[in-house]
Amino acid sequence: MQRMQSQSPAGEQTPPSVAAQVRHDGRRPDELRAITIEPEFMRTATGSALIGAGTTKVICTASAQDGVPGWMVGRGRGWVTAEYGMLPASTGQRKQRDVTRGRPDGRTVEIQRLIGRSLRAVVDFQALGEHTIYLDCDVLQADGGTRCASITGAFVALARACARLQEEGRLGRSPLTGSVAAVSCGIVGGVALLDLDYSEDSSAEVDANVVMTGDGGLVEVQATAERTPLSRAHLDELLLLASGGIERLLELQQAAIAAQ
Amino acid sequence: MQRMQSQSPAGEQTPPSVAAQVRHDGRRPDELRAITIEPEFMRTATGSALIGAGTTKVICTASAQDGVPGWMVGRGRGWVTAEYGMLPASTGQRKQRDVTRGRPDGRTVEIQRLIGRSLRAVVDFQALGEHTIYLDCDVLQADGGTRCASITGAFVALARACARLQEEGRLGRSPLTGSVAAVSCGIVGGVALLDLDYSEDSSAEVDANVVMTGDGGLVEVQATAERTPLSRAHLDELLLLASGGIERLLELQQAAIAAQ
Amino acid sequence: MQRMQSQSPAGEQTPPSVAAQVRHDGRRPDELRAITIEPEFMRTATGSALIGAGTTKVICTASAQDGVPGWMVGRGRGWVTAEYGMLPASTGQRKQRDVTRGRPDGRTVEIQRLIGRSLRAVVDFQALGEHTIYLDCDVLQADGGTRCASITGAFVALARACARLQEEGRLGRSPLTGSVAAVSCGIVGGVALLDLDYSEDSSAEVDANVVMTGDGGLVEVQATAERTPLSRAHLDELLLLASGGIERLLELQQAAIAAQ
């Protein structure tokens, strides 16, 4: 199976002032980490992908089931929902399993709701019929950007699952109305940076997650000022960076979806 | 006790194209609902406010306690955290209490994290010393915009609590570094509207919550495309609307904080 | 909306020995605190009332739903159940939310069972048909006597809800077979006192809650010796005090139920 690999954007796309900056890992401000997407990583799922962004790695699976939640029964429409987890050893300091405390923590809840909303933005529930697709995103290694990697990888898993359901005759037409990907960005030391790793994220003044569709529409913008309130000018700069990053992620997704 | 009341913005601030639109309740697109803030609504709290936005009503309280969570002990810094709840009868259809299911639902978790982050953006934890302030936002009546009303009202409760702690000599100087307020906005039928009520929110294509400080910095932007992806132009329009609404909310907050 | 206000009982009803006593807040032993009942406090409920007894304040709502619990289905009979909660800031020291521990505490369970039993004593379930009415009592400010205030206020909420259901044609006849109210009393420093506030309750030797119907029947008597066992003579004295207090509460309820 071929791994899809990102390439640095061509030099001429980078404005001079930004190109002058160098990040702790040698990246330019508008440069993604090395992105890899390995489709069909988990053969037991309807569709799956292992996505890597630098040392961040997330297993994304799509599992199709007949039927929908009780409150949707009988309308002939489907449902897509997401769950997110971290393997205990995925962070440097071992993270207690959610089940040990008996409930997912607040961050987990927030992330899985974001993933679900983002993916539902490109699904036609009428075309899906009364099926539920569970998107499970489990973090193998966490080095920043896991929620965005989850969205980007989950779309690949979902697209492969839909293709398989069509091949098997379980779906008449594709329920996908487009594609979707996500990337983080932020202001670190006053500079707008794309695709923060953990060390950058920890010292960011502002942290943003942007989800976009393949035709450039915004699905979700979440910008949070961790230390200093954000100006409109900075927000615009972040949205521009994100838009560039997502464009490249969308290409890598298409390659992974098409891979045999 | 005096109730602070919002007034419609003067007509000359409204661009002609927008002024032509009328909403189901007679408001212009850039008009807030009637806002009331009643300080000291709950005498048992260190500080409190009952905020109303149209028929949405939220009780906001600030309770100060000595000490901080375990992971912060010994650094001489304080902490501010928020919890959010809805009285069972606050929605038309009775909502089951969170405790009945044994855990807060995902929406509650997401909202209380947002309130906490927003208020922490204007607190100097060094000045607060090793105290914890709990901000509790309990919805009496829900008609859209409860999370934004919670943030706006919680700031009044917090400011009054801080003033009282200073009066009582428990704090040497105010831990507040500014003020903060929030408002929702969205795209409904292709038109950008400020301060959606429940019926508008239910049919919105895009739904956004914006949190800003008193000096115009963005603390949090959350825009979610419920039906149709959002263009950059529409996002800019929403941010402009929100900025105008928050300016008026900040004035009402100051009056409520100063009220005897 | 008119607030119903209690008046001190006429002096001739007070026996001389008792009248000589004065309580820390100036009340006579057989005197209720100032009672206020504000009906329709929460417009989103089928019926509601905000009841105040001195600085104790409880929001009582009645929410009607179609259908009954599983074990009652198909008998053509309705059900009435109660839940009780305290806003975290309702007590001087902030009280942790029940949901944080994942379950209601023992006191909450005991109180909500008492409220439910008391109100069910005046309901004809046949006349209610297969509907469930939830009575939610949420304490805004706690200064003693919250469970009794809850019962007294819940009856007003229930009566207004039933009237509304009849008006809307959802009920053919009233399911109410009478009225019900409750008051606390106790022995403090050897003297029997009516309607204890928190400071009296904290130093009481005996603490009792009495629930009575409009025609003077006892629905529930709960007397607990906190420090010294109770003599039969003292119990009789408490029941007499309670009976007088409840008579006055029943009048205030009727005014609040009739208020436009």
Next chain:
Amino acid sequence: MQRMQSQSPAGEQTPPSVAAQVRHDGRRPDELRAITIEPEFMRTATGSALIGAGTTKVICTASAQDGVPGWMVGRGRGWVTAEYGMLPASTGQRKQRDVTRGRPDGRTVEIQRLIGRSLRAVVDFQALGEHTIYLDCDVLQADGGTRCASITGAFVALARACARLQEEGRLGRSPLTGSVAAVSCGIVGGVALLDLDYSEDSSAEVDANVVMTGDGGLVEVQATAERTPLSRAHLDELLLLASGGIERLLELQQAAIAAQ
């Protein structure tokens, strides 16, 4: 080990009108069921008793531990707390274990709070020192009156535990300030009856539980009108019946405490 057995009260104590009544099991209205108390039933406890009232059977144990709950540490005072459970097969229809639902049900909570309060009424916490005594009451067979049997049996377990702790030199003097026992009574078909069994309890108009000390003081009175409100005259009748029954239970307790 000798089992303590109750005897019918002498005929002359029974008023003529009551003696004419006969109950479904042949008892007179003021007659207890056959009561047995077997001390030291569970050798692994500090003190224990198996109490039977007709076919109702409850295992009561007292377990002493060093230390007290966190909120009491350092005051040199002890604590007594109670827990109540039912073996799944104790009722005709198997009852699900509390742990299966993850929390004790409302009735269990109410009962264990009552047992704890009742026993604490006869304990001098200063004399107990910083020890905690757990009273566990587990129902083997349930045929009505389990909460009262639990209180009566728990006192025997507690008294034997205290005696043993004194013998072992762990307590200098007895922390018991008296004795305590409980009995149920009720109005069935308009007649006041003592010590209801399950079938009587199921058809009772009024159900009461009375807890008294050895010197005749009331510790707790809980009277609940299940079907018809209760008159003062009936309440007085119930208290008289209970007082007679408890007198006999106190004698049986003393015999069981003294048994070798």
Next chain:
Amino acid sequence: MQRMQSQSPAGEQTPPSVAAQVRHDGRRPDELRAITIEPEFMRTATGSALIGAGTTKVICTASAQDGVPGWMVGRGRGWVTAEYGMLPASTGQRKQRDVTRGRPDGRTVEIQRLIGRSLRAVVDFQALGEHTIYLDCDVLQADGGTRCASITGAFVALARACARLQEEGRLGRSPLTGSVAAVSCGIVGGVALLDLDYSEDSSAEVDANVVMTGDGGLVEVQATAERTPLSRAHLDELLLLASGGIERLLELQQAAIAAQ
């Protein structure tokens, strides 16, 4: 009711080398503790037995219910499941109730799964029809070997319940296909011992539980090296000891099942 009592095996069955050893309680290595089985201990169950092995005592009940778990409905087959609990005072140091932590601990889960599997090995689910039998094993006193005593006692409860269901015409033929019993054994100080008590179990190098049917088949073998890995020779020795012990337990079961 007659209590079934074990007798020491005749001396000629004991090999010389083993007979020379004496255990702390005077038993030979291949000797069971005194075994008592009291059938119908809990009259409210369909079938029951109180089993004692030395000072270990377990109440075993079988409760029959109509219907089966959801995943089995409609196949005409029954189900047998087991639950295990310990009364808080059953161990020297009081054990917290499982419900207090909200879930059974790991040991409890492991044991109740073992009991269920063991008993299901001798049940014909077709003959049981769509009924569920719950086997509840509640430990009164714990001195080692409670899981094996539970299995042995649960079989008596089950057999008596089946006989009663046949008598009452609720079962056409017995669903039992044989009998089953269990015993523990272990290596202590290098010597293989049968039926360990708590003090032996605490110092055992190897601890094993063996479940066998009446015709000598192994249902479950669980051998765990607590300190030193186990050799094949030692395992063989343990299986031989267990086989001898179970033979005697099966005889005692038959007597208890037949007892009037």
Next chain:
Amino acid sequence: MQRMQSQSPAGEQTPPSVAAQVRHDGRRPDELRAITIEPEFMRTATGSALIGAGTTKVICTASAQDGVPGWMVGRGRGWVTAEYGMLPASTGQRKQRDVTRGRPDGRTVEIQRLIGRSLRAVVDFQALGEHTIYLDCDVLQADGGTRCASITGAFVALARACARLQEEGRLGRSPLTGSVAAVSCGIVGGVALLDLDYSEDSSAEVDANVVMTGDGGLVEVQATAERTPLSRAHLDELLLLASGGIERLLELQQAAIAAQ
């Protein structure tokens, strides 16, 4: 990184009668599935391995932390504990996350206790000092034998973690006293088979898990008759098969531990 690959055992080790049998996947009765062990699969753990047995795949990690559980503090000894989980998509039919139900299911509890006991059998807690090592085994793909694969893989993760802690000077000497591996076996259609896959396991009459140390000692034997009780002869046959399989697993472990 080199993947360690198992090779079929040489033909002369296979007894003629067994060699004649062929399994559904072409294996001989005494043949393991293809085994792969990829060390350092998760770079964020102290030590890790991805183990595969046919299509079964388990991620095993060892995470070292300073300190020990409360009940062990101050003895200068360490602790090793295990947790087990399944990714939701690891089985054909999606498996609900444990956290969704709020507690691990019975099978999970049983398995993680087995893994913990097995690994503790080869650890010298004195040499480990007051450190805790968490072994997390998370199943990527489940096709039978996941608990045995977990034990075998966890030993590699543990050995690599210990080596790393020694290299970093955090441990003076290795706490490992030997090695440990596990394999399943069972009776299918009357024939003893090694290393069952899911389809074999589903139709097995008897199912056994055997854990052995590198010097041939038995750490745990768990044999369960699912359909037919097991004879001693069959048990002996299973132990022989397991012993051969574990010998080969121990070799593969050593290669993976040594791999750079």
